[in-house]
Amino acid sequence: MADDIKDWRIPMVAVAVDLTVLTVRAELLQILMVERGIQPFRGMLALPGGFLESRREDLDAAVARELAEETGLSAEQLHLEQLRTYGAPDRDPRGRVITVCYLALMPNLPLPRAGGDARAARFVPVEHVLGRGAAIAFDHRTIVADAVERARGKLEYTSLGAAFCPPEFTIGELRRVYEIVWGHPLDPRNFHRKITGVPGFLVPTGERTSRDGGRPAALYRRGPAALMHPPILRPANPVPQNVDRRRSRVS
Amino acid sequence: MADDIKDWRIPMVAVAVDLTVLTVRAELLQILMVERGIQPFRGMLALPGGFLESRREDLDAAVARELAEETGLSAEQLHLEQLRTYGAPDRDPRGRVITVCYLALMPNLPLPRAGGDARAARFVPVEHVLGRGAAIAFDHRTIVADAVERARGKLEYTSLGAAFCPPEFTIGELRRVYEIVWGHPLDPRNFHRKITGVPGFLVPTGERTSRDGGRPAALYRRGPAALMHPPILRPANPVPQNVDRRRSRVS
DNA sequence: GGCTCTTTTCGTCACACTGACGCGAATAAA
DNA sequence: TTTATTCGCGTCAGTGTGACGAAAAGAGCC
Numbered sequence: 001m002a003d004d005i006k007d008w009r010i011p012m013v014a015v016a017v018d019l020t021v022l023t024v025r026a027e028l029l030q031i032l033m034v035e036r037g038i039q040p041f042r043g044m045l046a047l048p049g050g051f052l053e054s055r056r057e058d059l060d061a062a063v064a065r066e067l068a069e070e071t072g073l074s075a076e077q078l079h080l081e082q083l084r085t086y087g088a089p090d091r092d093p094r095g096r097v098i099t100v101c102y103l104a105l106m107p108n109l110p111l112p113r114a115g116g117d118a119r120a121a122r123f124v125p126v127e128h129v130l131g132r133g134a135a136i137a138f139d140h141r142t143i144v145a146d147a148v149e150r151a152r153g154k155l156e157y158t159s160l161g162a163a164f165c166p167p168e169f170t171i172g173e174l175r176r177v178y179e180i181v182w183g184h185p186l187d188p189r190n191f192h193r194k195i196t197g198v199p200g201f202l203v204p205t206g207e208r209t210s211r212d213g214g215r216p217a218a219l220y221r222r223g224p225a226a227l228m229h230p231p232i233l234r235p236a237n238p239v240p241q242n243v244d245r246r247r248s249r250v251s
Numbered sequence: 252m253a254d255d256i257k258d259w260r261i262p263m264v265a266v267a268v269d270l271t272v273l274t275v276r277a278e279l280l281q282i283l284m285v286e287r288g289i290q291p292f293r294g295m296l297a298l299p300g301g302f303l304e305s306r307r308e309d310l311d312a313a314v315a316r317e318l319a320e321e322t323g324l325s326a327e328q329l330h331l332e333q334l335r336t337y338g339a340p341d342r343d344p345r346g347r348v349i350t351v352c353y354l355a356l357m358p359n360l361p362l363p364r365a366g367g368d369a370r371a372a373r374f375v376p377v378e379h380v381l382g383r384g385a386a387i388a389f390d391h392r393t394i395v396a397d398a399v400e401r402a403r404g405k406l407e408y409t410s411l412g413a414a415f416c417p418p419e420f421t422i423g424e425l426r427r428v429y430e431i432v433w434g435h436p437l438d439p440r441n442f443h444r445k446i447t448g449v450p451g452f453l454v455p456t457g458e459r460t461s462r463d464g465g466r467p468a469a470l471y472r473r474g475p476a477a478l479m480h481p482p483i484l485r486p487a488n489p490v491p492q493n494v495d496r497r498r499s500r501v502s
Numbered sequence: 503g504g505c506t507c508t509t510t511t512c513g514t515c516a517c518a519c520t521g522a523c524g525c526g527a528a529t530a531a532a
Numbered sequence: 533t534t535t536a537t538t539c540g541c542g543t544c545a546g547t548g549t550g551a552c553g554a555a556a557a558g559a560g561c562c
Contacts, residue, residue, distance in 0.1 A: 011306040012263035015338075015349055055262040055347045059338035085336040085351050086268075087310035096306045098266055099334050100349075172538070190521065192540065197519095214538025215528040229487075230519070236480075423509070441550065443511065448548090465509025466557040481548065 016099040017062045018049030018140070020083060020147035021071065023123060024164045024180050030123035031144055032070065040093050041137030045129065047144070048121055049099065060112055063102045070121045078106040079163040083147055091139045097152040103147050105163040152181055157231040159201050162222045168205055170217035171195055184235050194232050201223030259388055267350040268313045269300030269391070271334060271398035272322065274374060275431050276359040281374035282395055283321065283362075290346050292388030296380065298395070299372055300350065314353045320373045323364055329357040330414045334398055342390050354398050356414040403432055408482040410452050413473045419456055431476045435486050445483050451476030469502035 016228045022034035034047040048070040052062050059082075064075035080102055087098040111121065128134050129144045136144075154160045155178060162169070164177045195201060202220040210216040266484055272283035284296040299321040310333075315326035338349040362372065379385050380395045387395075391486050405411045406429060413420070415428045426442045447453060448500040461467040 008265075010265050010302045011304070011308075012302070013306060014259075014261045015264050015266070048468075051261045053262070055264060056340045057262075057310070058340050059336070059349070071267050078559080082335060084333060085310070087351065089309050091308045098310070098349075100338065170539090187521070187523085188538080189523080189540075189542090194520085196540095210529055212536090212538070213530065214536085217539055233520095235521095392503085438550070438552085439510075440512085440552080445549085447511095461509090461558055463505085463509070464559070466511080468510055486548095 010098075011150070013096045013098055014051055015168065016049055016051050016097055017066060018047040018064060018099045018101045018143065019063065019066055019070065020047060020101060020144060021104040021106060022126070022147065022164075023106050024150055024177050025123060027176075028125045028127065029047060029148070029181050031126050031129060031147070032121055033124045033129065034070070034121045036137055041135075044135040045124065045136040046103075046137035047140045049101075051097075059100055067104065071106075072133060073106065073109075078104055079160055080093075080104045081142070084151060086139055086143060101143050101147070103150055105151065105160055107164055107166050109132075123236055134248075151232065152190060155181055155229050155235055159198075159222065159225055159228060168207070168219045170209060170212060171202075172185055172212050172217055175219075178232070182234050186235075193230070198225065198228050198230075201228065262347075264347045264349055267300055267348055267353045267358060268297040268310060268319065269394065270317055270355060271298060271352060271395060272318070272355040272357060272378070273398065273402055273415075274357050275372060275428050276360055278427075278431060279376045280399070280432050282377050282380060282398070283372055284380065285321070285372045287388055292386075293306065294393070295386040295388040296375065297388035298352075300352075302348075310485045311497055312490045316339050318355065322357075324357065324360075326355045329355055330411055331355045334394070334401060337390055337394060339390065352394050352398070354401055356402065356411055358415055358417050364409065368398055403485065406432055407484055408479050410449075410473065410476055410479060413452075419458070419472055420428050420471045421460060421463060421470060422453075423463055423468055429483070437486075441484070445481075449476065449479050449481075452479060 003180075018133055019032065023030055023032075032048055034048050035043050036044055048066060050062075050069075051067055052059075053065070057065075059064075060075075063080065065141040065175050067073060067075055067080070083103040085098060085100045089096060091097065091099075109151045111123075126144060126148050129141060131209060134141075158176070161174055161177050164181070165173055171192050172188065174195065175188060178191070179186055200223040205219045205221055207219040208216040211218055258328065270283065274283075283299055285299050287293050287295055287297050287415060299317060301313070301317050301320075303310075304316070306471060308316075311326075314331065318326060318331070333482055334352040334354040336349060336351045342348065342350075361372075377395060377399050380387060380392060381399070385392075402411075412425055412428050412432075415432070416424055422443050425446065426437055426439060429442070430437055451474040454474045456470045456472055459467040460470055460472040
């Protein structure tokens, strides 16, 4: 037998990695997108990503490299997990490209490389990407939809909501994350009761802040717990609700 | 720019699809494996799978083809979903191979092609594959572990437990599936209450059977519901329990 | 038939969790 | 000082849960 795949009659395909970097800013769930400077889909929005650099590069390493190129952040600084692989034969008009997609969640940080790179990566509301009107390259609209659905589900039974928050945050800020990601208002008092009842989720810092207005709130850090027991489930009715800051009561 | 990926300086890699086909038979959770007839890892157990046949073959089509080759079943006959992609650079000693893995669940059916094919695909208890002693090719032990964990989790909040059952089944048979997959005894009365309380999960056929001994049980078919509300959660303590048929009470 | 053994199926009960909501406390802005 | 806002605590009814009792309905054995 052959000692190397290259000697075989096996179809070789190009493998890309794409990133869906989600964040919450300006009261909206947003996703990092780049405007394509070359054909195909020139001028359209696409996910940041790229091909493997060499035949020896690990998938995770390729993702970490792309992440650093687009955001200046290292993979250890935020939550990163494999989302899914997309491999329809006609998904790239240039030829057969299979893309392994990753999901990243990050707090509302400035992008260090924004503007420095030729490719202008910026955050776009997911609402806009998923809407009819937007021009999205490749099958990236589908990928974004899958990523958002994954993130929404993960908030239910993991502590990943805190991945959208700065290192120290209040329960109210965490609740805003949930409301914005789920697109549904939550009762502040019940959320407070439930989130403080999960062992190992929140570690009080002893500090207080009144940056959100109103009575000063206690500041917390992320605890060691990765899974939430019991989970905080989404309200049953996923109506695209108006998640306004004031009057969060459904009228 | 080039019109085709092949004209670029992009590393091309071999893409494989692998199958983790789970079933419950002989009171054990088992997985379909093949014994490798060629190097590397000759004689060791590996997941059924193979490379893309052409540069135009869809991933899902490749999986369906492999499934038919190994089991004689078509993709419509059982539950099939993408599990994860494994792409460590050194996972295949022959060269760079990325494998897109799929999870399939099937009832306890005879394998039509078993024996007909040169490669002898057979079911092996997952316990054996995950154990220290077994000789498993590539990173397939890790893949099996991920597949089992995915299946265990899916039983909680989807109706996939019925995918392990024949078209008509009793609640007791479904409960045995849960007990064997989770490795934990369940209270028959509580399970009965919960499973019958999920709207759209079970459709009574009106028939009864006493094939399991004891009082005749009603036969059901799978209902239209895909998700279970409320979910049936695994017992908190995932101790590898003795799931004997008799005396399922923890002593 | 009578007895035992098995499994199904229907209830019961205490406990935990949930959503809906009241209310006082503590701050900033007017 | 008044008003608006948010925080954090508490209440209450409804619901799901685990643990368990008990009757029903068959099979096998004497």
